[in-house]
Amino acid sequence: MRASRKLTVALACPEDAWPHPDWPAPDDPYVECVTTLREPLGSGEAADVVILYREDPSAAVRQLPATDTPVIVISPCRDTEAIVEVFRAGAGYLVEGDYCTCMLSSAVVGATVGHTYLSPVACAALREGAGQLPTGGEAMERLRELLSPRERQIMELLSTGLSAPEMGLRLQLSEKTVRNNLSNIYAKLEVRGSTEAVLTWLGATSAVQA
Template sequence: MRSSQRLSVALACAEGEWPHDDWPAPDDRHVGRAVRLAPPFRVPPGVDVVVLYCGDPSRALAELGAVGVPVIVVSRRRDTETIVEMFRGGAGYLVEGDYCACMLSSAVVGATVGHTYLSPVACAALREGARRTPAGGEAMERLRSLLSPRERQIMELLSTGLGAQEIGLRLRLSEKTVRNNLSNIYAKLDARGSTDAVLRWLGAAPVLRT
């Protein structure tokens, strides 16, 4: 995130109009400019994050193409398959009606520093999908048993898109302590990084270690 300027966001609407005329607010501390795009999407230079509002995320992302900046999907779709596909591709995911303007701003800011934000319903969809698979709930419990109580707290917060600094503020820990815990978590879960760890934590990726 640029320290001296507020962020520039492209609002790409695959169908209909952007539903939040009041966002970003003039006094938003982080988001200063919003450019509205209609298909075919052409993201202008200087954009920091693309927010993609769509009914069919897979098709809309294909139309968007490679943009070179983080993407956050806003959609009414809440099925596990769609959400996992978007998350694995590195896109944040907000289920329509499951977020507020503050959450949207947080998702945009988080995206600029590599955090993938999921709204609460999106997190729940991933968990429920894992529980419905054969032995899914048991596999998740085995995985979670690898972590200490503090590490589980950190993973719960990480899975909502919070970064180390925000997690530290929530848990009253230093950012360095959170990062040390995250390193231990990744090792225990055989995860390559935060996205991989969250997918395993939410039951949306195979558990490699038992």
């Protein structure tokens, strides 16, 4: 997926802690520049996406309500509970050392269209965390039965952190078809976007625990 214009990222990171001083590369097709974000976060920052680099992701979660800009949290923390907390707050999560700068650029683009991107370790932690919660038994099965076989297939891929273009490649479908399916899924599950859909699909919301 190519952005219609290059994006600006605001970075909130402790001094000298950012591990990608050469990102974005001059030929990065998605991200134009990275600016330093003033803290505490404000709503008037001129950026398309905010990246919070934090040792403690819980501190990042406490900052999220201060900005309406999409947020990606990067942290060395692999604690399941912390990752689930960040995802519930609507932010993407990349575990340090578990992604490349190409994935980081893709996460930035995805965030601008409502996709909550997770690195592979963060995906595994989310699924593990959801697996430790009550799944709702029959209520969960009824909810899943609302979806067609194709929609269930797409939800499985979405819950592993794949974006619409990546799902399209995996399923040999156009991106438009995938997005149409996602719109139908959101309507059937009565959710507002990918984050709520994944939490519902994994049985990690009250909607399936009644």
